Amino acid sequence: MGYFIRAEVPQIPTMAQPPSIQSFLIRFISEETADVAPSYRGSIRHVQSGNEVRFTTWEEVEHFVSRYVALNRLRRSREDDGLGT
Numbered sequence: 454m455g456y457f458i459r460a461e462v463p464q465i466p467t468m469a470q471p472p473s474i475q476s477f478l479i480r481f482i483s484e485e486t487a488d489v490a491p492s493y494r495g496s497i498r499h500v501q502s503g504n505e506v507r508f509t510t511w512e513e514v515e516h517f518v519s520r521y522v523a524l525n526r527l528r529r530s531r532e533d534d535g536l537g538t
Contacts, residue, residue, distance in 0.1 A: 475521045476500035479514070 478498045485491040497517050498505040506517050515524060 475518075477518060 476499075478500060479495060480497075481493055481495040483491050483493055494507065494509045496505055496507045497514055499517075499521055502521075504520075506513070508514050508517070518524060
């Protein structure tokens with residue numbers, strides 16, 4: 454009498470493409486004096502490419518990041534999930 458053992462190997466899902474990872478280094482500089490509200494400026498660097506720009510507004514940061522990350526698609530996804538922007 455023989456026995457047949459059937460082992461099933463779980464299937465590992467394969468990705469069509471590896472995930473896209475984008476990294477940024479942001480430096481904020483705050484200049485504060487006694488008679489003036491603090492002002493902010495800084496620089497942002499895309500780590501993978503080494504590209505770096507200086508900014509004085511958050512919109513400039515978003516513009517730079519949008520060169521590497523589809524921010525509009527991310528915003529729509531968050532809004533669809535009820536998370537807002």
